[in-house]
Amino acid sequence: MSGSDRQRVLVVGGGLAGLAATIRIAEAGIPVDLFSLVPVKRSHSVCAQGGINACNEVARQQGYSEYEHFDETVYGGDFLQHQPPVYEMAHWAPKVIDLLDRMGVPFNRTAEGQRQLRLFGGSLYKRTHFAGATTGQQLMYALDEQVRRYEAEGRVNKYEFWEFLRPVIDEDGRTQGIIAQDMRTMQIRGFRGDAVVMATGGCGLVFGKSTNSVMCTGAAAARCYKLGVQYGNPEFVQVHPTAIPGADKLRLMSESARGEGGRVWVPAKKNSSGQWEPHPNSGMDPRQVPQDERWYILEEKYPAYGNIVPRDIATREIFSACMDGFGVGGGNMVYLDLTHKSPEFLETRLGGIMEIYRKFVGEDPVEVPMKIFPGVHYSMGGLWTRYSADADYARVKGGSMAFDLDREWDPDERPACGLDPEATDNMMTNVDGLYAFGEVNYQYHGANRLGANALLSCIFDGLFCGQGVVKYVQGRSSSPAAEVSAAIFERGERDEEEIVRRLIDSSGGENAYDIGRELGEEMTAASTVVKSGGRLESALVRLGELRARYDKLSLADTGMWTNQNLSYSRAVGDMLLIADAVLRGGLNRKESRGSHYREDFPTRDDANYLKTTVATYNTGTGQADISLEDVEIGLVEPRLRTYGAVESGEKEEEKATAGASGA
Template sequence: MVEIIVVGAGLAGLAASIRACDNGANVSMISPDYSERSQSVMAMGGINAALNTKGEDDSPSQHFTDTMNGGCEINNEKAVKRLTDDAPQIINWLERMGTSFSRDANGNVDMRNFGGQKKKRTVYAESKTGKQIVSALVSACRKRESKGKIKRFVGYRFLSLIFTDEDECCGVNCIHEDTEEIKSFIGDAVIIATGGYNSVFGKILGSTQNDGFTTAKLFTQGVRLANLEMVQYHPTSVNTPQKRMLITEAARGEGGRLFVMKDGKPWYFMKDFYPELADLMPRDVVSRSIFKVSDGGKKDVFLDLTPLDEHTVKVKLDEVYEICQSYLNINPMETPIPIFPAVHYFMGGIQTDENHKTNIKGLYAAGECSCQYHGANRLGGNSLLGAVHGGWISAENAVLEKPTGNVLNNINDELESFKSHNPKDKPLSDTLSEISQIMNEAMGIYRNEDGLRAALDRLENLDTEVNAKYYDYLKVKLLVVLSKASILSALARKESRGAHQRLDYPESDDNYKKSICAMYEDGEIVIK
């Protein structure tokens, strides 16, 4: 029997586990918490597929073109072609799994407009699309768990890959968050589905569970990363006492418009800047426009939902309404919402091919941690699609793996060495705050050489000896490595493209119409 190890229990991990199981494998699914607490449940807006039920003559080829254009042509073309071709089939599969999508007057799965796309192709479940899909896949997963085909290991964090003497990936070491028990999982292939590296930027829109440890550790173990400079700023977020919170792009898809006050009147600037798509331009364009009209955040920018009817705001955009009521104490039907861009998604990550294979035999990656679909900017609605599709494709290929070498593993020696060291008094939170401050200052919507090099110097001199548990002690050091690789990638891309905007190189350059790859060789970061 084939044994597949899936690290992560969000949408990509769930889809991979179900697909691998249905292809005859036994699955061990490892995660720090249950799927219901994954970042996937936070996705409000929808999932893209060219179903062509709106009389707009849509097609997968147009979805492909929009995705490539949105990614500024550095996406993996073969992967995007398969993604957009398979999208209608994925919607059908999700329905069979039990997902309850919103319906139009004809009983079809309903779709709405989303940024960077001229056709209605974003399938949704009011503003709880992520929750609906996760709930359906959790139910499907539990049916397979009851038959012993999928085994969950909750409370464990990834520590490291396990290799054979033939340099094949054959398992993972994990540590329990509470007991610090280290458990080794051995199998035929490993699928990584651990999301983006949120902790590098601190309290951003995503889940704190996605801390970047796994991506950083894989990097130091020889896994290639790509496009780390491509960090998406979502145009519309609001500030709350805890963190910034997302106002879904669906609010603009349903007719919401951005404005800033000018000469005493609202100026709906996106229509002036981009007459065709206006507020539904790709996210990188909208974020830059907000930054521009706000004078870098000095002036207030608002999202105006006041012209929308009550059903649209309270039903289709129910989570937006709840956020405004609960955290801002405003009624968005009466008062425009104060917004500003915030870090939301990482287009870069583990470099994978169209089959979701990494450069390490037996190792796959899917979901936000995998770099292939989105290029320099992700279209709204392609995240959920990419997560499910990545789970599908990685599982279909992983079940064909069979390592031939002997297992090598010395993880317990590393832990014993750690226990004998004398920790410093420096709190973990202080160092994590320093890292996020450095990265937010250097890797904002606009970057320049001086700022990037200054950040690199600060990271080089950062004291990473903290008083923390083994996992967190390692995490600080690994996040510094990942942060340095991101900055070096930004320095290497001497142009402006998508989410990467250089004030000192304001134009796109076809010499950089490619991925920037990062490798870790002999303890040094190498950028190519």
């Protein structure tokens, strides 16, 4: 057998990014081993609801374009993104939709049978494609089916209920495979791979309750970070404006509820000088509140965008209204109202979330406004990755970083693409051969992700950057991982077995579930909607205490058959590391940008902080070393980010009239 016959790629994570990568790589003839904590069909991507953005013909004929999509994404992200990858992604979006369509995704349809579109946050054009309010689930299933086909053809091997423990990196710094554990038999073993794609999602569980699934601990990313993989922008964590509180998690109420006309309001009364004041009886039946006693918080302040301002803005407005005593019944809740829409409309467009609300709250949003509050939702930060900008993009830039930002770009002069499709390093981490795709990749979304861009970035990573993985693997056919000495795998297995043994043997009396819960409470209190230097400092002290307690765990289950207690306890140790990077990144960033709001530094500071935070694990201190790296601006100049807020004096009217009349 020649070297190339024995080459294979390991994909860790079976959500949208992992499945899209698997499809692209297997299609190119390279076998894929796909690892997942859960049967891939149950990955967290199924929770995505609202839709997936792409320029489309209707929007295009109203003045929208891929360039606008790119511009909105960068504006929405408060300019913290490297722009070439965003540019490429926006241009790929229509192709991604077509592919999903061919795979059979049941996108909602117009009377003529075209794909229907809806409004979404941060845009005045209808450019969001959707399948009811379970778009993530429908996209996941379509990719899952294609992977099942490749599995049946023998091109893909699934390792479901396997937990990723570490990448195997050789002495030259090249990735040669992974160590993983079968969560049924508890067997730990090494797997050889000529490239490894991490597609392991976000880290919502670091914040305790979030909209994330239970496996979204961030542990897989932390296990790479601990071995020298850098982490980008850890402090940027999106708090979604509309979730419903629960005892075990916060359940998302999709932004599409507002995109389809949902209105956010609280009961309030105007005083003699015309200012809103908290309603004396704000807990009353919302249906009985007269129209002139409803304060439509977002519509009043942002006349152009109204309820579809980006998430960071909506979240802060809702949060501060509640802090100012406007919450329903005096508590932390506002109304999200759809009762003015017809039941048929709501069922076809939003059935999935209506059902979640009915099942988990016991009230019907068709009849009564929903009660919602912000909840931790998405991590813009993640493993740091590199990319190669396309030569055409460099041409427009004049070949240098010093860009003529004042110039008005003629559409014909714009570059054809942003990334070099021939490059092997698109979305590769600082470790050779180790890639990060999807939510675990820190690219594309900057300081705040726009709604319905996550599904796109996941699939784009898999399809576009998956090609780079193929080329990378082909480039090392003369030195495949199959020929690497077994010693590095055996060492990795031994190290992981040692970690297991220490956890099993530990008898300090501490409980990992308690530490996980306390970590979540502290992180939510210190590092979500409003942060401050003092509060972040005290959270770091608290984190130190939790880490000391973590060293004194006692496991209730020390058996070696399907031990979830062990798996969770191990993950808590990794969550503590991510929390450290999140807090230190936030402490270092003395400005406010996107989701990161520091009350002690409430404005954006481009001179000092239009930069990526890079966290590097310091094995000596066990903490993150924070440094800053320039952001590659590209075509869009940082501008004031107001979304036409009334007090800013800016107007967004021209765009508003263009988009609002769309199909």
